[in-house]
Amino acid sequence: MPILAPTVTHLKQLYASLFSRRTQKLVILYTTDVHGHLYPYDYVRGTESRVGLARAATIIEQYRKKYPHLILLDNGDFLQGSPMTYYYNFINTNDVHPVARAMNALHYQAVSVGNHDIEQGPDVYLRVRKQTRFPWLSANGERKPRGTFFQPYTIREVEGIRVAILGMTTPAIPLWLEPDLYPGITWKDMLTATRHWFTYLKEKKHADVVIGLFHAGVHPNAGTPGWPEGLPEENPCLQIAEAIPQLDVILGGHEHRIFNTHEEGDADRPVDRPLVMMAGSHGRYVGVVTLHLKKEQNTWVVTDKWGHLERVAGQPAHPKIVNILRPYHREVLHYVSSIIGHLEAPLSSRLSRLMDTPFLDFIHQMQFHFTGADLSLAASFDAHFELKPGPIRIKDVYGVYKYENYLYVVEMTGAQFKEHLEWSSQYFHTVDPERFIPDDFINHDFMGFNFDTGEGVDYEIDVTRPVGHRIQNLRLQKSGEPLQPDTVYRVAVNSYRAQQLRQRFHCPVVWKSNKEVRDLMVEYIQQLGTVRPTCNFNWKIVPEWVVEQFIKRRMLAKP
Template structure:
């Protein structure tokens, strides 16, 4: 019956548009879904206005309004929430974490199941698709009933990975619509080589230009859209602005990667749109086309973001499809890990040494057998009451699937890394640091690393690059040539976030397992979180801490 209805509506649309001189083609797009299906925050166990189940309701509303719809995703899909990471752990290792067993068979990747149900036409390959290795990537890709596209990923012969289609071409109400996929080419800077072996990543502008030329020769589309897993900019990692400026023939770019939102801006004649990450909004781009002889011409395009709200109902069929994965994730998250001797709070953990950050350092120093450890505080909202601590609380502290590396470094490298981290702050306006702002909003909090194994001060009366003082190692001033074994995550080892000093360091050891699992294993074995920080670093002058605390409170 469903097939008959689909055929009926398809014939009706074809009949109604066959003689039309003007049509509207609607592109709907999501990006950076990161395993979000349920409208639920797994790290706080609270409802959240996000996820594919609610996006499904918005998609259906648009389709009822206009049947001439294409639905795509801009990548970073199969990594993120515990709903995905628990399943990916099984695909990688053949077993579920903590010895858990699902209540029934898990047929396929949960995100692919939900996206198949929603009728996605294509998905751009994102950088986080590579986090679990090529076996996991290909397994999820095989589960999709739509192509994963990327015009700038070149698959070498013998790579063991099928080539990616550079684009899709669809006939919509008689008009030919092309969507080109582009992946940020910086993946080799973040991933270990075996996770992208046999693949090359071309610059985005070069690949889009080549794809447009090929489309014009072979397909002659009426409308060309670029779907890009990269942010605004004109560099290698984020090149959306450069594509808009330098490649002719594109009407619009829908993009992701940077976890920002953009309802619509123009660079020249090109419309740029970015939906909110985690399925918090759906991008809608409406293109008006007029028939000009045998072809169609775009005469207008406009965009907006359809926000997922509290009142947006979740699609029951999508929820039911994902329920076995959700239930397994919840069983994992509620498992007890350790005890907290006192209440712990991460709210000020970027401004003063904190026991929860020290907990991550303890794990990294232990497994990497390191002298010095670097980590960011990824979630300042973590609150742990005294008493039993669950996996959920640990996972909230380290929500990413990063691996732990030990690299060969020295004192100069540590000093440079700390100066880079200190860019998170602005210089004080007065000697007492009595007035803000002191937080540099141009530097993301996840790029502000703190160190353990050394002692130091961050002097905010000084300009960037000259803020780290009294840097000591084992009670003595840290010499630039002092050899050190340094614990960092794989993203830092690749130089991300301005940490170029780590990029070419010799890698001495890799965990082969994500850091979150290492944190869980470490505290299962020890049974107790730290009750206080060791105070190995501080911000000066003392008045800066009060100013920063007030500023952070206003931002929350």
């Protein structure tokens, strides 16, 4: 029998088996909380955007040329947050979604599911998931009788290294979203789920590296005032890192902040602890993680790890992604440019978290118009919105109200209404009148969009008092009588806040709109024809000099 000469392929395989590399470098890139900022254009302001996925793509492709085997991930909340995603979520539902087109083109390898992705409803997220060429991960989103609704993990083999990517979603979703947005899904505690799946991936799937792709943050909320008893922790990334130190990397998000436990230049970065990172939001950063591995007794061991954040601002938009998205952009631009009314005087949100303003009162007036409620609760979602007198276009409504909420009416007692205003006042730190430091006035651990203001009542927020004792002189506007603790009032709120109030106070919902708040706002403006902003100054912060000094300090700080 003749002996066949070895082929080139056989020789390469033999060489690889005898002289395989004993060390490897693994690079992971990720984005998080992009919130639909795909095309480099700000639809609300009508200007070019300096951030977003099209510009992040330039960084991604630069790294891919250098590291062709890199892993590219996204950490959720990509389906919501811009006129483009809204338009293709709910208006044009026939074309392939721009999120799918752009992320497929960039060859993402996995994404975790964020709470705002779920907020779009199953018709949207299941449709878009079918159009993408990568798995959607959420290991703690369980369904009955067993299993998970989304894929719990995926494994990528890179240069012989088995890399497991474990996805998780913040389990605080029931605090904000109605169950019909996630039918059949129960959101389990992330730490418990991570323990289970980490063991499974190591023992059953023989993963060399385990990456946690967790749509959650690093600043815990459980146990803080107003947090519902029994609800799992919203942001447990550091708790998981502490409890499961064998995890290699935790890629976080959700909080729209930046964070990194293993800076590249830090000589003391711990190799035996998980690298925990958060890469901001809206495509402002690309997170970069580098792992060095060494093969020991046929097992790959991480010998060093570090991370850094690549700033997107200043990068050119990648022409491939721009060309893919340009037809979508043109259609959305035509939609948001439609004129729906006229504004007689300026409308600004800049001071709306410090005092009552026409901006806030416009939202309250709209909520009263459609509900006939006794009281109203509303917050400023963007503290930098400005609208000059002139035509009002659909894009301007996105500036006033950027979330896909519905309008609800809940029943609350006077005591519950007051307690909620107290909870909202956490937005301010307690002021010592003897040594007020303006830069320390705002509590940045309490998200500004949670600072609700009340309408239908007059009241003061005394920031020299601790939370729980700040709301003073709370009276009904119409009668001037004190708000009665046991009297039940009908309160207009958005669906996000209604769900929180149901969790905290078990407030019954007695009315729901069949349109989103933004659509109601468009209808309201069209009915008015001309919007004449007014303000009744029904609430204020006391002592008033605190706000005066804070504003003065902020103005002096401007360049």
